[in-house]
Amino acid sequence: MRFEGGSVQYCYLVRHRNHIVTFDDLYQSIRLLGRIFEKRRAAEALIGEIQADLDHTAAKVAPIPDAKRQRVMRLMGRDSVMTPGDDSFQNEMIRRAGGIAPKLGKPGDIVEVTLDEWRAFNPQVLYGCGDLIDDYEGIRGHEEYRIELALLYLVTLDRASGELVALEGEVREGGLDELDARRLRLLVATLCLPAAGWGHASDPDALRAAARAIERGLDRELAPERLAFLYMPYMHSESPVIHEVALKLFRSNGIEGSYEYEVRHKEIIDKFGRYPHRNAVLGRKSTAAEIEFLKQPGSGF
Numbered sequence: 382m383r384f385e386g387g388s389v390q391y392c393y394l395v396r397h398r399n400h401i402v403t404f405d406d407l408y409q410s411i412r413l414l415g416r417i418f419e420k421r422r423a424a425e426a427l428i429g430e431i432q433a434d435l436d437h438t439a440a441k442v443a444p445i446p447d448a449k450r451q452r453v454m455r456l457m458g459r460d461s462v463m464t465p466g467d468d469s470f471q472n473e474m475i476r477r478a479g480g481i482a483p484k485l486g487k488p489g490d491i492v493e494v495t496l497d498e499w500r501a502f503n504p505q506v507l508y509g510c511g512d513l514i515d516d517y518e519g520i521r522g523h524e525e526y527r528i529e530l531a532l533l534y535l536v537t538l539d540r541a542s543g544e545l546v547a548l549e550g551e552v553r554e555g556g557l558d559e560l561d562a563r564r565l566r567l568l569v570a571t572l573c574l575p576a577a578g579w580g581h582a583s584d585p586d587a588l589r590a591a592a593r594a595i596e597r598g599l600d601r602e603l604a605p606e607r608l609a610f611l612y613m614p615y616m617h618s619e620s621p622v623i624h625e626v627a628l629k630l631f632r633s634n635g636i637e638g639s640y641e642y643e644v645r646h647k648e649i650i651d652k653f654g655r656y657p658h659r660n661a662v663l664g665r666k667s668t669a670a671e672i673e674f675l676k677q678p679g680s681g682f
Contacts, residue, residue: 402468402469404477406470407431408428411424411428412424412425438477451505452480452481453475453480453508454482455475455507456508457509458493462494463493464494466485466489466492467482467483467484467486483498587614587617588617591612591615600612605634608634608636615627615630616643619654621654624651653674657671657680
């Protein structure tokens with residue numbers, strides 16, 4: 382209450398909950414602000430836009446099987462590695478986008494991530510605000526985490542088509558020059574971003590990048606889990622000749638688990654001359670034999 386010009390005027394004190402957990406919480410906050418500032422119609426319009434984006438995203442990610450959804454974590458912190466807590470609004474966004482959010486048993490806006498928790502969750506995708514790369518490099522006393530982020534990249538996708546528009550990032554492997562860095566970033570684009578068939582169409586680019594990296598001896602510097610990633614374009618190829626090379630690469634470098642997977646891929650190429658599970662994405666007509674094959678569990682990897 383305040384006095385002004387001899388009259389009494391009232392103002393309202395609103396206690397606002399700032400820990401938003403769900404989109405319903407978000408919508409409630411927007412409506413509250415709309416009432417306070419007498420912008421109810423604008424608030425409802427904003428909610429409508431957000432919901433339209435959510436519906437659009439839901440339709441895009443609905444066909445993704447659970448086995449192929451990516452583990453996603455937001456990277457935060459300075460003096461330690463941190464991430465939003467289990468009940469954070471940001472983890473709800475990850476799930477709405479088709480990802481798997483961490484469940485650390487820690488509620489709150491920001492929680493610390495131990496090395497064991499990091500390894501147990503094993504994030505496949507990281508995101509952050511601002512300069513993610515420099516922020517991460519600034520985390521002190523947690524060098525054990527850093528090998529997990531040897532390759533950092535920032536992607537821009539076309540919202541309507543899902544196609545890759547731009548790819549930026551840095552390579553945190555010691556001794557790599559900019560040429561090798563560009564090749565590794567190309568591998569990321571062609572292998573990890575197959576939206577709208579882009580990855581399949583770009584298999585030859587990935588294969589050339591991998592072959593050049595191998596020529597330079599890059600594969601001799603990588604740990605087994607990174608080595609399998611570098612060789613992946615050979616496994617993804619639909620050329621029988623390339624698969625002969627792939628067998629040698631996967632057999633001779635201590636990545637036996639991936640070798641068995643390559644054998645399965647080669648058997649499909651030997652039988653059909655292509656990967657039948659790509660036909661729909663690439664607009665190819667499947668044969669009767671391919672249709673029967675695709676009915677088998679695991680036929681689409």
